[in-house]
Amino acid sequence: MVKGRDALNAIYSIFKGVIFLSAAIVTLFLKPAGVMPSQPTHGMAIRGDSGLVYILLAVILGYARVVAIVGKVPEILAGVSIAAALVPPKTVIGISLVMGWWDVFGGSLILILENVLGLLIGSLLGLYILNVSPRSYYERRAARLYTKRTMFVLALIVLLELMFPG
Template structure:
């Protein structure tokens, strides 16, 4: 409502700035970077590396494109909205995939037999869903 009022009074910029446009473009490199950041986040939690370093890097991957989602939606820049929403989804799925990958590589698992069995089932389901989501994002990225 406020954005409509501001637009009618010509108080809003007519076009997105270069910084906003940069946060509205997705690419394959962002998926790879998010996977690496997800991996680094779990490694920081498991090892003695300060967790705040992982938190800052993960926030740097998520906050800018998520902010642009809101700004572009309020401003009515639908193409920028679409790109930044895809970039945000790529970053979230990349972080989750990297985290799961690191848990597998570092062999982090429950201690009891029954918990291990349940964890294997949930891990397989989660990997399947994550693979499908990443495949969908890759397809969307290659089509755009």
């Protein structure tokens, strides 16, 4: 059974990676040299935007990941696409944290959370469509519970996106 500590560890593992730390460290060195822009660039700003399109894209990427695993397609193809969904916002989080661009930081953080949740939903959807399920009763019961919780959180995020776009 997944406990709250496990969920926090999963969230922590998203941010402890080399990408986030590298971006922050490089920015720490470039900021005093005057190389960093005073305002976020367009590329950085769009990595701080979230929306339904990004959630839908993450769902499709999660589905593609399951299809790659089940269908014997090289997993690296799905891995690269998933990295493309997570690496740019993680990089912008490191940069914006050091630069003090709090609106971009918050937007990128939300985008990562939406992407992770979308990847999870897409994976669950892929498992459902491809009829891949746990074998034991208890594992099926736990899977149904996790699926319901995940769908609830995604529905809440989509609702918030509709109520407060951008």
